[in-house]
Amino acid sequence: MNNKLKTLYKGILxxxxxxxxxxxxGIIFGVIGMDLGIGPYMTFGMSIIVFGGASQIVLLQLFSxxxxxxxxxxxxGAVNSRHLLYGAVLSEHLSGLxxxxxxxxxxxxxxxxxxxxxxxxxxxxxxxxxxxHLLGGGATCWTIWQISTLGGIFLGSIVPEELGLKFAxxxxxxxxxxxxxxxxxxxxxxxxSGLIATFxxxxxxxxxxxxxxxxxxxxxxxxxxxxxxxxx
Amino acid sequence: MHWxxxxxxxxxxxxxxxSMIALLKKDTFDQKTKIILSYVPSAIFPAIIFxxxxxxxxxxxxxxxxxxxxxxxxxxxxxxFSKNVIATxxxxxxxxxxxxxIFY
Numbered sequence: 001m002n003n004k005l006k007t008l009y010k011g012i013l014x015x016x017x018x019x020x021x022x023x024x025x026g027i028i029f030g031v032i033g034m035d036l037g038i039g040p041y042m043t044f045g046m047s048i049i050v051f052g053g054a055s056q057i058v059l060l061q062l063f064s065x066x067x068x069x070x071x072x073x074x075x076x077g078a079v080n081s082r083h084l085l086y087g088a089v090l091s092e093h094l095s096g097l098x099x100x101x102x103x104x105x106x107x108x109x110x111x112x113x114x115x116x117x118x119x120x121x122x123x124x125x126x127x128x129x130x131x132x133h134l135l136g137g138g139a140t141c142w143t144i145w146q147i148s149t150l151g152g153i154f155l156g157s158i159v160p161e162e163l164g165l166k167f168a169x170x171x172x173x174x175x176x177x178x179x180x181x182x183x184x185x186x187x188x189x190x191x192x193s194g195l196i197a198t199f200x201x202x203x204x205x206x207x208x209x210x211x212x213x214x215x216x217x218x219x220x221x222x223x224x225x226x227x228x229x230x231x232x
Numbered sequence: 233m234h235w236x237x238x239x240x241x242x243x244x245x246x247x248x249x250x251s252m253i254a255l256l257k258k259d260t261f262d263q264k265t266k267i268i269l270s271y272v273p274s275a276i277f278p279a280i281i282f283x284x285x286x287x288x289x290x291x292x293x294x295x296x297x298x299x300x301x302x303x304x305x306x307x308x309x310x311x312x313f314s315k316n317v318i319a320t321x322x323x324x325x326x327x328x329x330x331x332x333x334i335f336y
Contacts (some may be wrong), residue, residue, distance in 0.1 A: 020317075021295075034236035049238050049241075050241050051243050051245070054280075054289055055244075055245050056241075059316070061284075063237070081272050082310055083249045084251070084252055085270065087248075087249060088252045091253050105253065106246060106249040107246060109253075110248040163329070167300055167324075169303070170285055171324035171328075173280055174277075174281055174324070175307065175318075175320040175321045176279055177273060177274060177278075178311035181308070181311060185271075186271065186309075190275075190278040191278070194279065197282050198293070202292075207233050209279065213279035214275045214277075217279070218268070222268055
């Protein structure tokens with residue numbers, strides 16, 4: 001097996017364990033899309049065009065709550081701002097690639113693919129085909145996400161509403177934060193964000209509670225970071 | 233829902249991923265900016281999580297007879313100790329089903 005294929009295969013292998021929670025997440029997205037009456041084409045179209053679980057859920061949730069396009073787009077932008085960090089971290093390894101490679105890799109740069117390829121890049125700096133690792137991981141995420149969305153679209157008409165599958169949304173997001181539960185500064189930031197969003201749900205106009213809460217919490221994060229840096 | 237809204241959301245999502253890889257030179261962000269960006273998930277996800285748990289369908293606070301709060305606390309505890317994504321999701325949903333089908 002040549003080096004490109006080997007690296008691609010390693011990417012697929014490395015990301016596979018992280019695909020287990022992606023399956024129910026994708027199914028839930030499909031079910032909720034159908035539940036809200038978005039229809040099978042648009043629900044599946046979102047998974048193809050947007051290809052970002054958190055962005056798609058925010059889009060559905062705010063849309064069903066009657067938010068305007070501006071609020072939806074800025075909230076989706078806020079949810080995605082974490083990708084700025086991923087890109088910044090990876091640019092060191094990917095800066096030499098051709099434009100088309102950067103386009104392809106950007107499309108599949110989801111949380112799970114970033115997590116495993118970042119580790120791989122750190123350990124295999126000399127492999128000139130290391131971007132194949134990210135391609136393998138990203139393509140795996142893409143395939144699993146599309147199949148599970150389709151599964152959800154199909155199940156959407158079968159799954160009874162009494163099961164309360166909507167509750168899976170907050171639980172899935174909560175599960176993305178577990179590694180930060182033991183860091184006190186992160187917990188403070190989480191509580192600020194959550195409380196502002198909850199109590200501001202009616203008070204903040206235009207359904208802008210997500211973006212207002214997130215920006216306020218990030219402001220608190222800046223404040224907490226400054227405290228640490230000045231102590232050093 | 234319009235296709236245009238989906239396409240705009242797709243463009244924004246793509247650009248946040250693409251911009252840094254395509255435009256940045258090495259080390260454009262200093263260490264402090266990277267630290268602050270690492271707080272983004274903690275700042276954004278609770279803004280989605282909390283209202284879905286604490287508010288009812290009409291958007292009003294619901295602290296009494298709200299099985300979602302109890303189930304979320306179970307998930308937080310399991311997540312805190314196990315650090316396992318699947319165990320966290322599973323424990324939250326199963327305890328929610330237990331509460332709505334058997335307890336309430």
